[in-house]
Amino acid sequence: IPEMVSPAIALAFLPLLLTLIIRYRYYFVLFYRAILVRIWKDCVTGLTREERAYQYILTHATPGDPDSILDAFDVWCSKVEFISNIGPKKGKILDRLLMEQSPLTVLELGTHCGYSTVRIARALPLGARLYSVEMDQRNAAIAEKIIRLAGFDDDMVELIVNPSDEVIPRLRSDYGLERLDFVFMDHWKKSYCPDLQMLEGSGLLGKGSMIVADNVLFPGAPKFLRHIRKSGLYEWKIHRATLEYSKGIRDGMAELVYQGIK
């Protein structure tokens, strides 16, 4: 018989366990909603998460009205399942930045299912153009549908289905872009840093171009932050907020203004 630790000592660890549970409750909830529920629903319905979201929006939102689509998305993400969109709170910051900047050429990396695309397109001035890059074919198909449902046509929003590291070097040649006024990053957190460096190298960024990156604190992009700190090319700040559709997990959105080499 192996030597047993006495039950009293085991009981003494109870406060530690409680502390951990209470302190990290939001993470547990997130784990449950984002992973367990997703796996369960995938098995039950046989559809992907994005398709389920699309179905919900189709039934609950008014076509041609971006606001109602966004609202439906928010409701679905906070009540039913979890998709890491930018969310309403950080979305407001994004809206404000877009209003101030009123950019004409916008690049979005990571369309996912089109929430942020609709959000950006809604806030753009007349004649502006948004290029949205998505790697996954199925997600892109759904995003396309949602964008069209919101009433944005091909002239305004162009969806590029390719990995971002292939798209960025070809932006100038294939899409005839001269300068990007606004870049929004919300794709793989690991690609933030290489993509930013690629953008710097491509020469598409001019003085005053704004780059906004979501989720720089959670899940977090430490290399990206280190790069912007060190490079000295940007005036930057981090808008502190909480993770989308969750109260207790802190997250931040980085706002960079390209200054060029001085």
Add this chain to the structure above:
Amino acid sequence: KKKRGNGRRKGASKEAGEGEEEMQVRPEKRERGKRRRAKNDQEAKGRERDEEEQTKIKSAKTTKTRKKEKSRKTEEEEGEGESEERNTKRKKKHGSAKKEEKEEDGGKQVRPESLSPEELEKLKEAVDERKKLIQGLRGKPWPMKKKLVTLRESQEFVEKYEGALGKGKGRKLYAYKVMMTKKWMKFQRDFENFKTACIPWEMKIKEIESHFGSSVASYFIFLRWMYGINMILFGLTFGLVMVPEALMGRPYGSIPRKTVPRAEEASAMDFAVLWDWGGYAQYSVLFYGYYNSQRAIGWLKFRMPLSYFLVGVGTVAYSYMVVIRTMARNANESGVGDDNSFNFSWKMFTSWDYLIGNPETADNKFASITTSFKEAILEEQESRKDDNIHLTRFLRVLANFLVLCCLAGSGYLIYFVVRRSQKFALDGLENHTWWERNEVNMVMSLLGMFCPMLFDVISTLENYHPRVALQWQLGRIFALFLGNLYTFIIALMDEINLKREEEKIIKFNITMWEASLYNSTVSENSTAPPVTIHPADVPRGPCWETMVGQEFVRLIISDTMTTYITLLIGDFLRAVLVRFLNYCWCWDLEAGFPSYSEFDVSGNVLGLIFNQGMIWMGAFYAPCLPALNVLRLHVSMYLQCWAVMCCNVPQERVFKASGSNNFYMAMLLVILFLSTLPAIYTIVTIPPSFDCGPFSGKKRMFDVIHETLESDFPAWFSKVFSYASNPGLVLPFILLMVLAIYYFTLAWIHSQKPLCFLFVCPKRGKQEEEQTSSTEGTNGSRGGQKSSLTGCRATKQQCFITGGRE
């Protein structure tokens, strides 16, 4: 000739005085400075210098003629009167300089002079001017560049011509004097630096303060203070108890109480036994049982039992004195705290912690000030609305309820474990595993470690200001530790009673054994030499005092171990993992989930305080405890300094720890009282063991005082003492003491009152004026307000009057 001598003397005294000079001639200097400044603005620098000199000399002449009229005596009186105002050091210097200067004067009067007297005087005046300029330079409203240039030029001038004033022997002496003055000043400065460097760990603490703010530093200052106290306790026990017994007492193996019993001899040197403080460690000066009850030991006739008793009492008395003295000193320093009114002004003007020197902490502080402003504005809004107060109250009550549940649970767990350990002890400890044997200590340490974390989490419900939250947290942990400690003591008391019953049986057995031994020797052979029994074979009692001492030492050791292991795992290992796993992890470990740990001020302070409480409690039965504690504090000073700088991040809400020192002290006082309580109880009520310790054979431990009085002091003294200890005299004396305390408290309160009024009255007056002005139209409660206002003014006047009288 005489006049000139006078003048020279004056000049010389001016030079010698240097610093002292400034005040004497301030009005003139100011005048001249003004004139010079006006000129400086107009003219170029190069030309200016020459002219300036001339004007200076002129003006100096005028002042000199004025001054000449005064007699030497008055001048000297003046000098002395002024020198009295300065601090003693400088006065001394001044005096010595004067003496030297007199000698020089005497030497000069007989020698001829080659330089014409007028020139000499001019030069002297110019040099004086320069010196004055150098001294007053700091206060001049010039640009820094100009100041620097002027300073350099003046210094060069002084250097060049200062030596030329004296001649021959006098000149050398003068140069020597100037050099010595400079050296002395430098020495003083260096000495000041040296004194600062001598304060132990000052630089370390300052560095921590600059990184983490004053609340973390206050812990380390407290730790250092505690270290000082423990050094003195250690000195007392080591110098007056342990060393005399080790050097002059009977050696190891001479009597039973100083020998390892035969049954334990085989394992007495095993590490496991020594680690448990058994074996040779138990039978050494480290514990109570080793000490002999011999009245006087060695050629010094050192009264060992008396010394043991007095040191035991003295350490406690000294601790009381020090704690109370420090509290009183701190109480004077802390001002009238008022966080509620003028909230925004306080925040605006006093929220910065000027000791922060680290950009990251400054960022945090900046962010925290911003958030605190936001929160204060929100709070203000909410207080206007005040609909949420019920929720807050409910949450606070709920939090306290949860904490109480937690406390009760931990108390019950400890009680359960202690009962179980008693059962184990009855079964015989050898049959149980290491886990079971160390269960009590383990559970106590673990609970002491984890429950505060739980409290911390619960306290986020309450939404207090961090300073208030810290005090709540401290109070809760205090209750937890206190409960744990007292459960432990109660368990110990039970064990003491068990041992005493065992002792009774053994005592009876020993008498039987001795009788049988005696009988056998007598019956066998009356002429044979009496059998000498090796002290290791003599049966002996259980010696509860040593047992208590051992328990405390074990507790301290396990506590220390837990602290260090938590530090290494919870802080260091976590920091290493976070730092290096971050390169290959899917989220940001540093900014996100585990992150680095913060320094836990409240937990550490309380750990320190309770540790000290255990030392006070156990030091009487284990004289080695202060030594162990000094060691522990020393190590934890370095370890924690390193850990805090290496693995912790500044607190998210950095706040100032002003006034928290006295809070720590108050807790320390409470703990001191609570820990001396059981110690004194055991000393007074339980008779000492019959065969171990310095008080063996006495009915009570304090009988040693009585014994000393009877045998070491003259008869009249003990008579006086017996009269003095008569209740008829003691009671009035106590009454007198109580009255004196009452008087002093009242006096203190009265002296505090005017100050309070000075703080409160203008404020209240202003508020009420605001109110009256705002409610100009509605005259409902105006009369009342006015009367209260006038009342306040009246009291203010009154307190001014009383203040004046005092």
